[in-house]
Amino acid sequence: MSYTTKATIELAMDNKVLIHLTQDDKYVEDAVLSIIDEAIAKADAEIELYLSRRYTVPLVTVPKLIENISTILSIYYIYSFRMDNKLPEEVTNKRIWALDILNKLQLGVLSLRSLTSNPASRVVFVTNREDGDITYTKEKLTQI
Numbered sequence: 467m468s469y470t471t472k473a474t475i476e477l478a479m480d481n482k483v484l485i486h487l488t489q490d491d492k493y494v495e496d497a498v499l500s501i502i503d504e505a506i507a508k509a510d511a512e513i514e515l516y517l518s519r520r521y522t523v524p525l526v527t528v529p530k531l532i533e534n535i536s537t538i539l540s541i542y543y544i545y546s547f548r549m550d551n552k553l554p555e556e557v558t559n560k561r562i563w564a565l566d567i568l569n570k571l572q573l574g575v576l577s578l579r580s581l582t583s584n585p586a587s588r589v590v591f592v593t594n595r596e597d598g599d600i601t602y603t604k605e606k607l608t609q610i
Contacts, residue, residue, distance in 0.1 A: 468506050469513060469528050469536035475502060475544070478537050487544050501547055502540070509539035516568035521578060529578055535564040 476484065481497075488498040513536055514523040525532065542561045545553050570576040 467524055467528075469510050469525070469532050470506055470540055472499065472502050472506075474533070474537050475506075475540055479541060479544075484544070487548055502544065505540040505543035505547070506536065508543045509536045512539055513568060516572045519572050520574060525578075531567070532578070535567060538564045
């Protein structure tokens with residue numbers, strides 16, 4: 467399972483640029499899907515390299531942040547497919563940001579758990595209650 471999709475990349479990039487970066491035949495007006503697939507695979511492998519230290523990979527559910535990072539890294543790899551093109555500064559800066567976030571996730575400075583939409587789902591209660599323990603009702607406690 468990939469962390470981003472071709473459709474997401476197509477939304478994030480200008481279609482003409484995507485075709486120019488992936489297509490050798492100037493008369494064909496479609497991007498080469500195998501190059502996009504390879505870029506996604508490289509991005510996901512890089513993400514998993516960082517996350518594998520703290521998380522089980524591949525991730526079962528993909529947080530939006532990881533989807534965004536995968537898209538950013540995939541676009542970077544699509545640009546770098548053409549070595550004759552100088553990478554736009556925006557693409558390079560976004561890659562630096564993405565790798566910084568991945569590094570912070572790896573080191574534990576950031577946590578994917580803190581990014582879930584339902585904070586109550588992260589709470590774990592641990593008690594030392596045993597069967598013989600006395601249970602007090604609200605009424606009993608108000609009498610004390």
